[in-house]
Amino acid sequence: MQYPEPISKLMDSYMKLPGIGAKTAARLAFFTIDMDEEDVTDFAKSLISAKRDLHYCSICGNITESDPCDICRDKDRDRSTILVVEDVKDVMALERVREYHGLYHVLHGILSPIEGTGPEDINIPSLLKRLQSEEVQEVILATNASAEGEATATYLSRLIRPAGIKVTRLAHGLSVGSDIEYADEITLLKAVEGRREI
Template sequence: MQYPTPISKLIDGFMKLPGVGPKTASRLAFYVLDMKEDDVLEFAKSLVNAKRELTYCSVCHHITDVDPCRICEDKERDQSVVCVVQDAKDVIAMEKMREYGGLYHVLHGAISPMDGVGPEDINIPDLIKRLQDDQIQEVIIATNPTIEGEATAMYISRLIKPTGIKVTRIAHGLPIGGDLEYADEVTLSKAMEGRREL
């Protein structure tokens, strides 16, 4: 049996979201039909407002509703340190930690030759321009511990080191509560590399 056109379009819309297949999309569409009309209108308004009112910071490329973003504008933050992350969600994760007080630079991706993504396709050129500011003394590379993330970290490190700016990489290894026996070789290797004195 074919769904009426409005619900078919709604299902198709939900299926455009990552990780949402036909069954989940159908479930969400029928859930929306059961919602109060005011709630549906508020939800739709939130979607439209997020798309229209959010932009990327002209300095760090983090998602924001003001430009430059509040982090870049905060003079209380350490202006000498920049943490390079792959995605805006990574900035949110770092900020939840409440231990880092420097600035950020969001790449919006990682180098991936297999997918046709090179350094010029992500915000590496903007990072290099930013580092011409004599105030920046350290770049912390916090890309994901994947092949693409590691390649991106190495590429950035090789670009920056000749400038004399300190380049560091966040440690990777075993999570709290993890068991050694279930860790893969790469994770164990990174855990050994990132060890520190107690």
């Protein structure tokens, strides 16, 4: 027997989400039918509002309901530092630390010619514009520790440094609380290279 059409339509929608195949989609669809009508309506509304009410901040590229975003509007934040990250999830991760009080800039991607991403495909022009108009003294490059992350960081420092702004890069090395004996050789190598005096 085939599924009634409303169910197969719902399943089709669920299957557009990452990590969900036909069986999980069927389970979710039947679960949805048994839910309270109110919950289902809320669910549908949240889906729509997440899509409609969220924008990217026109200044930093972070995801936000109001433009400019909360961080860019916050008067208490240190406006002399901008921390550059690959995507929005990185902002969330850094915000959880609660120790960084400067501003952010989200690139929405990383330089990788293999993937077809060149300098004009990521959010670089708006960063350069910010550097001209604001009293920025330091740019922290917090791209990933991969070959592409390094290339992107080096490229950005090339563009920014001539303007006389300090450019820094996140440290590489051991993760906190980890055992040296379990660290891989390359991480250890980077940790030894980046050692500091105490």
